[in-house]
Amino acid sequence: MRSAAAAVTEKLPEATRSRLADYYALCKPRVVMLITFTAIVGMLLASPGMVAAGVLVWGSIGITLMAASAAALNQILDRQVDARMARTCGRPLVTGHLGMLESGIFAAVIGALGFALLYVLINPLTAWLTLFTLVGYAGIYTLYLKRATPQNIVIGGAAGAAPPVLGWAAVTGTIDPHALLLFLIVFVWTPPHFWALAIERRDEYAQVDIPMLPVTHGIAYTRTQVLLYTILLVAVTMLPFVTGMSGFIYLLAALVLGGIFLAYALRMKFAPQPGLPMRTFGYSIVYLMALFTALLVDHYVAVWHGVA
Structure with a gap:
């Protein structure tokens, strides 16, 4: 319609x-x-x-x-x-x-x-x-x-x-401190998200003299940084649960979504193949939307139980 x-x-x-x-x-x-x-x-x-x-x-x-x-x-x-x-x-x-x-x-x-x-x-x-x-x-x-x-x-x-x-x-x-946790998640998510795209578009960035990490330090180094930041991201996404901001619904979603993101990062580092950086970039967008959706679901389930 x-x-x-x-x-x-x-x-x-x-x-x-x-x-x-x-x-x-x-x-x-x-x-x-x-x-x-x-x-x-x-x-x-x-x-x-x-x-x-x-x-x-x-x-x-x-x-x-x-x-x-x-x-x-x-x-x-x-x-x-x-x-x-x-x-x-x-x-x-x-x-x-x-x-x-x-x-x-x-x-x-x-x-x-x-x-x-x-x-x-x-x-x-x-x-x-x-x-x-x-x-x-x-x-x-x-x-x-x-x-x-x-x-x-x-x-x-x-x-x-x-x-x-x-x-x-x-x-x-x-x-609010909880808002700053959300800020931290997106802040740590940004480098592996964008560097995956930058790896795919390395030659274009080099052509226009923009010092993206794959241009200045090479693709292999950037793959390592993507992996390290993804590990850090998975750790940071545990903080809403650890601080009591969210519950087990969010924790399960964060672990599953983070595990998939980590699998992409590991493949980029140790088993790179054409097209993988763009698939990683695409998944990173789905990841963030799904993670924040999980925060919402967890929040309103808790609200519903509180009312009930």
Whole structure:
């Protein structure tokens, strides 16, 4: 069954639909959806029951808009690099479907709107934290870290790990230690997730002089780092259970999901084969979504038992 948005979009002229598709692509929708998902999980885990509808809706929209703004700014700043890489050469700024001025205005408008929604309808802490995250990704990471050090993903991963904290702050108005556990999980997940992709795209990164770890230290070394970080990730994902934040449902899911991720990392290190890095990269996304879903299931099972 078609969505209402799809039905409306189909009635628009072809040129308008194409334009909207370009703006949509400028927002890196798959990345933003993962960001929004982890932020929503943070909101739901922060509440002993169901989150107030206004907080859930407006908090999600505000965080999504600011994440989309950061993604658009990233594409504006990286347009010359994107033009030289096969993975990104079809982006709307590279193809000329969108210009610099209109893309910049679009990013500024949706970013400002997202900030205003969070500041007025949620709380100032969430608005400022989200703004700092935007600046960290679009500014510090894209402009400096990405080109300065092979540890760019490790350091810059703090911006990508922030959404669960933003979601938690939207509900409580505080930065809770449990929210920081979620931050830590995403922070440690980021290097093995992205380095798997970087191994596959090593030659492209070398061509555009971006010092990703496989370029500066070689693929074999990067495989070792992926394995070590995956081991660390499995250990870190035990912390919600150890601290009493989650129960046995989450623990079982974390062990199974972590075991599969570890198997991928071991194969990459000791039995590498063509296509395996991209399969590892793909699984890492499924892993994070499934892990956070397990946190939610465990949380609401505990709530239901408490009510019952």
